[in-house]
Each structure stands twice: as structure tokens, then as C-alpha cells.
Amino acid sequence: MAFKLYYWDGIQGRGEFIRLALEDAGADYIDVARMSGKGGGTDTMLEIMGSRSEAEIPFAPPFLQDGDLVISHVANILFYLGPKLGLAPQQDRLRYRANGLQLTITDFVAEVHDTHHPISTSLYYEDQKTEAKARSAAFIKDRIPKFLGYFERVLQQNPFGASHMVGNSLSYVDLSLFQIIEGLTYAFPNAMRDHERQYPGQAALHASVRSRPNIAGYLSSPRRLAFNEDGIFRHYSELDAVR
Amino acid sequence: MAFKLYYWDGIQGRGEFIRLALEDAGADYIDVARMSGKGGGTDTMLEIMGSRSEAEIPFAPPFLQDGDLVISHVANILFYLGPKLGLAPQQDRLRYRANGLQLTITDFVAEVHDTHHPISTSLYYEDQKTEAKARSAAFIKDRIPKFLGYFERVLQQNPFGASHMVGNSLSYVDLSLFQIIEGLTYAFPNAMRDHERQYPGQAALHASVRSRPNIAGYLSSPRRLAFNEDGIFRHYSELDAVR
Known part of the structure; x- marks a missing residue:
């Protein structure tokens, strides 16, 4: 299943640190806020952030969704993704x-x-x-x-x-x-x-x-x-x- | 062996987030820069940061030494210490x-x-x-x-x-x-x-x-x-x- 990256549309910003890792690894991902149609767009991102019931509410983009796991903050996302993408040390x-x-x-x-x-x-x-x-x-x-x-x-x-x-x-x-x-x-x-x-x-x-x-x-x-x-x-x- | 915490003497600062975890867990630790005598004091801390040969040079305090492992940044130190101190979730x-x-x-x-x-x-x-x-x-x-x-x-x-x-x-x-x-x-x-x-x-x-x-x-x-x-x-x- 594709990773879902959530970040503001229109800028590289902090999202770019995640994109570079996903792109270098040739990983399958969706840049949600930049995607048009159902399940895409900035509103979809803001809806997750604004949830009044979910446990995993990010403070700010970027955040990553992998299945039902939501991970926020660039360093945290890369710490999680690094080993999966072959972009982290073994030890x-x-x-x-x-x-x-x-x-x-x-x-x-x-x-x-x-x-x-x-x-x-x-x-x-x-x-x-x-x-x-x-x-x-x-x-x-x-x-x-x-x-x-x-x-x-x-x-x-x-x-x-x-x-x-x-x-x-x-x-x-x-x-x-x-x-x-x-x-x-x-x-x-x-x-x-x-x-x-x-x-x-x-x-x-x-x-x-x-x-x-x-x-x-x-x-x-x-x-x-x-x-x-x-x-x-x-x-x-x-x-x-x-x- | 005791954990060694390195942080500026005289202030709570960012070091305090680490101290609270170590103290709550009753862990054995040395607050190096505040310790007088051999192996203590701010100079000992600055020497590690200023090393021209070591691989693990922290950008800034706080950093933690556990055996020969050196870990820097509050969130990184707590991510490492949390499970050892019983202060992190299991999952x-x-x-x-x-x-x-x-x-x-x-x-x-x-x-x-x-x-x-x-x-x-x-x-x-x-x-x-x-x-x-x-x-x-x-x-x-x-x-x-x-x-x-x-x-x-x-x-x-x-x-x-x-x-x-x-x-x-x-x-x-x-x-x-x-x-x-x-x-x-x-x-x-x-x-x-x-x-x-x-x-x-x-x-x-x-x-x-x-x-x-x-x-x-x-x-x-x-x-x-x-x-x-x-x-x-x-x-x-x-x-x-x-x-």
C-alpha cells in the first residue's frame, strides 16, 4: 500500500525532506494535499489535523500515514521510513x-x-x-x-x-x-x-x-x-x- | 554503569527534560558539568563537543553517554532512555x-x-x-x-x-x-x-x-x-x- 504524505500544497517546505527520501528509494507514495479528487486536497489534510475524536492528531504537517499508523514531524517520519527505504544505517x-x-x-x-x-x-x-x-x-x-x-x-x-x-x-x-x-x-x-x-x-x-x-x-x-x-x-x- | 548527562551548569534549560526522566525512574546518573574533580566540569563537556577526531560529536548539549554510546538532542535521548526507564509505551x-x-x-x-x-x-x-x-x-x-x-x-x-x-x-x-x-x-x-x-x-x-x-x-x-x-x-x- 502506498505511503500517504500530508504537506501544504505549493511549497517544498518541510515536506521536501520526506519527498527526497521517498523519491530516492522509488517508493510508492501519494502527496495527498496535491492530489485532486476524492481523498485528496488540503481539506483532507486539515480534516485529520482537526479531528475531535482521533487519538493521533498531528500538530502540523508534514505527517505520514502508513496503513493506519500516523507519524508526525520530519525527523520522526524519517526515523520510521529510513530502514524501510534502505536509507538508514543498519546498526x-x-x-x-x-x-x-x-x-x-x-x-x-x-x-x-x-x-x-x-x-x-x-x-x-x-x-x-x-x-x-x-x-x-x-x-x-x-x-x-x-x-x-x-x-x-x-x-x-x-x-x-x-x-x-x-x-x-x-x-x-x-x-x-x-x-x-x-x-x-x-x-x-x-x-x-x-x-x-x-x-x-x-x-x-x-x-x-x-x-x-x-x-x-x-x-x-x-x-x-x-x-x-x-x-x-x-x-x-x-x-x-x-x- | 551510571548514565552520564552533559548539560550546561547553572540552568535547568533543555537538560531538565532529561533530568526529570532520570529522577522519576530513580536512575543512576552523573550530571557531568556540575560535578567537580576529575572527569567533571564544563570543560569535560566542551572537550567532547570540540573533538577533532571522534565520530560522535554533538552539536550542542544536552547529550547522554551510556557506555560508549553518545546520544544528542532531548527527543532522541528520551526516545532511547524511555524504554530503559519504564517511561515509554510498550507498543x-x-x-x-x-x-x-x-x-x-x-x-x-x-x-x-x-x-x-x-x-x-x-x-x-x-x-x-x-x-x-x-x-x-x-x-x-x-x-x-x-x-x-x-x-x-x-x-x-x-x-x-x-x-x-x-x-x-x-x-x-x-x-x-x-x-x-x-x-x-x-x-x-x-x-x-x-x-x-x-x-x-x-x-x-x-x-x-x-x-x-x-x-x-x-x-x-x-x-x-x-x-x-x-x-x-x-x-x-x-x-x-x-x-
Whole structure:
């Protein structure tokens, strides 16, 4: 039976970390909110979230349905899916390591979101632009180097080699890091101009993920939405570093 | 062998979610950064984080060492510890549910932190006080009701009864929710004034956790630090609702 992925239509957002894993594995899945007709659409998703009787009510998308099991939060979904898709390490200890790395990525993604929404998600970007500039400046100066510097150390210190974040073969963490590099390069092209030289391990990993047949096929398909200014990674030139 | 918990000395912070689980279970653990002498202190913690050779380098505290296994991030540590401490549901599907709930708590805690640091963690609170007031106002208006409203629904819709967030017995999620209520009541006493009436399930859970013998013993021990203005939950009266 196909996995059912629930995420907002129209943006890559947090759902994209799940899509990349499903696509790389060639898994059978339905992107429910993007599907038209019976059982599809955003309303179907909101109905599950708004249930006043079900036990498993997600706080927010993305969530995944596998049979009658409902799993929410990106890291939790990937922890569940990873072994099923052949995208998690075999050893338990490395699975906890993968989960820890994915949770660092989760924190980073939340900080990316807050560069354009530092005051409130209920306000428009235009109404918090001044604060967004201050937060983005600090993000570019302090946080990008802190996170990418950390991920680079993780790659370089992987005892199985610097091709992967954890273990000796591709995992969902590698796919998520690919998406981080994609997103940052879209949102902050000036700040990221020199990243291939600064973070060579991540540049190599990014290139290697991009050339995987299923990923390459996905990226050139209509299923891969373009980045846009409704998602997590947004390009506002006034928030980027000065070129 | 005792678990080793690594977290910043002097604050409850994110480490407290782990401490509550260890304390409730009466587990043998060492709070490394708070321990003086050989093998203790903050320097020992920073040395592990700063290693240029080890594979398992945490991005940030808290992290847990169990033998030679190192696990980072609150939700990941609790997912690992829960079954060992008798604080996780028996069924796999409920463990994923517990993990999803814990990750919602994680997100909420990050938002609590950003009420006093909306622009940058590298700046002092005083240097972002204006933005902190705006973010806190939005947090009190939109985010507290959204998260606590959700947790209340989860309790009330738990098919095993409203005494627990998941399953039919106490789990680490219940302990973490207790800490959320403790922290919010400390940080935003005016905003939380009416919470017992608004969220009766959480009030009952909070009282029931507080009266557990090991928790009561812990809370009155010197191991439980007081909330303070270096932690996640900070009381700045100018950020609270007007009484």
C-alpha cells in the first residue's frame, strides 16, 4: 500500500525532506494535499489535523500515514521510513546518530524560517522586515558558519569516510543535507558564494546526491516544485549578504 | 554503569527534560558539568563537543553517554532512555506517537527561547528588548493557546484516558509537559493566570506529576536548580501579559 504524505500544497517546505527520501528509494507514495479528487486536497489534510475524536492528531504537517499508523514531524517520519527505504544505517547506534543529526538539521531549518519571520508567523514578512534584516545578518554571520562548520566536521570525522554523514552508505541525513545546501544557495546566494571552497565535503555530497538517478529524475519532474517566497527558504535580496 | 548527562551548569534549560526522566525512574546518573574533580566540569563537556577526531560529536548539549554510546538532542535521548526507564509505551506505534509529541514540545521550547532572543543568540537580551516585546506579545496571543490547546486535545482524545499524553501510563512526554507548565508559569505568570481553568487536563497532569514521590523528592533537592534569567524560561515582567 502506498505511503500517504500530508504537506501544504505549493511549497517544498518541510515536506521536501520526506519527498527526497521517498523519491530516492522509488517508493510508492501519494502527496495527498496535491492530489485532486476524492481523498485528496488540503481539506483532507486539515480534516485529520482537526479531528475531535482521533487519538493521533498531528500538530502540523508534514505527517505520514502508513496503513493506519500516523507519524508526525520530519525527523520522526524519517526515523520510521529510513530502514524501510534502505536509507538508514543498519546498526542501532548509528540510527540514533542519524536521528541526532536530523534533529540538528530540524533546528537549523527552524532558524532559516525565522530569518524572514523573526517576530511572528501571524504577521506578513513586510510587517517584520526591519527585524528580519537584523536576524538574517546574525544568521549569516554566526549561524550558517556554526551549522555548516559542524556538518563539515561530521563528514570529515566519519570513520567510514567523508562521503556520508553517518555510516558507509547513503542515508536520509545525506538527502536532507543536500536540501539544506539547495535551500541556502537559493535564499542567500551571496552569503553562500564561497561555500564550495569552505565546505568541500558538503559540496561533494551535494553533487553526489544530485547525480543519483532517482533524485535527478525527481528534480527535473513536475513533482519538484520550485523554491518560492511562501516556503521556508525564501530569497529576499535585502536579507542576503552584500555582494 | 551510571548514565552520564552533559548539560550546561547553572540552568535547568533543555537538560531538565532529561533530568526529570532520570529522577522519576530513580536512575543512576552523573550530571557531568556540575560535578567537580576529575572527569567533571564544563570543560569535560566542551572537550567532547570540540573533538577533532571522534565520530560522535554533538552539536550542542544536552547529550547522554551510556557506555560508549553518545546520544544528542532531548527527543532522541528520551526516545532511547524511555524504554530503559519504564517511561515509554510498550507498543511501537505509541513510541512513534510519543516521539512526535516530544518533538512538538521541542519546537515549543525553541519558541520560548526566542521570546527573549528573537534576533540573535549572540546579542544580550537588553540589545533586543524591543523585538523581544513584540515577539512575546505574539507568543502569548497566538502560540501559547495554539500549543496548549493542542496538548489539551491530545490529553482529552487519548483513548486510554486523559491522565496521560500517550498510552495508559506515565511516559517521558508527561514529565516534559509538566516542565512546560512549570516554565511557562514562571516566565509568564500573568499570561498563565487562567491556565488551570482553560486547560484542566494539563493542570491535573501537572499536579499528578508533582506529587510523584521521586519527582517531589527531586524538586525539593539541591539538584533541582531554580529557574533563572540565564535559562530558556526567563521572567522579564516587561514581556509578560499586562495583569
